[in-house]
Amino acid sequence: MTRVHDMGGRFGDGPVRPEKEEAPVFAKDWQARALAVTLAAGALGQWNIDMSRHARERLSPQDYARFSYYEKWISALADLLVETGVLSLDELRGVDTTAEHPLAVRALQAGAVGKVLATGAPADRPSSVEVAFEVGQLVRTRRPAGNRLVGGGHTRLPKYAAGAQGRILRVHGSHVLPDSSAHGLGEAPEPLYAVAFRASQLWTHPESPQDEVILDLWQSYLEPA
Template sequence: MTRVHDMGGRFGDGAVVPEPEHEVFHEDWHKRALAVVLACGALGKWNLDISRHARERLKPTDYARFSYYEKWMGGFATLLVETGVVTRDELAGNAEPAPSDLAEKAWKPTEIAKVLSKGGPVDRPRNVAPMFAPGDTVIARPHAENMKVSGGHTRLPAYAAGARGTILRLHGSHILPDAHAHGFGEAPEPLYAVVFPASELWAHPEHPRDEVVLDMWQSYLKPTS
């Protein structure tokens, strides 16, 4: 069963309306929300996939009513408490903050530009042989679920589950989010760009000849024969 965040291709949510290119933040606090979440990633208490899963675990009613950065802050609060960075009382302002042994890991202002310019590459040396090549026809796993953790994180969208597509290219070997979000290590495996016809994804596509390209890990796919 997928969570409320898995909204791709869902009927009734209206058209996607691109925002003006110059409009990066709608409110001043959005900048601070982005900054504090990125900065606390340096504490080493979680990774990108754990962070994504924290946002996915928001209550459906909260997820539906929260704005984009409110979702970020909701997941962030969960991570701070679950990993012991702060207590619930400290987070709620009901206790005096205690000195933290994590303070020395905080980014210094002079380090920020250098750290952010490096990014967070998730490609890894290959340790699993690719099963597919460009042009191969594949079928996505029939259920958009984590195969190890019930209700766990996965990057397989529900609308593509069970769909038939064609391998466009191999991206190399990348960290598997389904494992990385739950403490099972990086478990890198081949990652492919897969082309799906719109008619394969939806019963009544507005433009049946359109195509959708999705990046999919090898364990998400199986051969057609």
């Protein structure tokens, strides 16, 4: 079953309407603050990017459908803060406390933001998993597109690409497997590939059948075609 966040290629959602180039980066001031506090909280080291993505995916379907982009971010952050014990529900609600938080020493300082963002958090890792596919090789994505380690868990294989045939465009090396990392099961690095799919492989009636969609997919998502 397609979950609410897996919207790619889904019928009934209407056309994608890009914002105008002159549109502001943040439509409202609170959106900039939502991004800032999410990045600052992530710097505390209590979760990783895959856990953060999965937290947004786990919002209730009703909330996910009605929330704006940054409302999803800030709501998922609130869940993470409580789930990981960084804050209690009372603290999240603004109950005053005079005790210094044990994670205060890890707070992201304003002067360090530029360096932290420029450095990023690389996900490439050494791996004992051998590369199984080479550039130009035809592969097929697994079906169904769910997480095979955790029922209903996080995965980076979109449902619209499940069972589709593509060709290996590039081998990126080994990277952290989100399906494992999002659930605290370890990084489990494995080879990551850029895979090109014809639009005709992904959709029944594509507007331009020869167009290609390129997805970065982990080795366990793929099998020889």
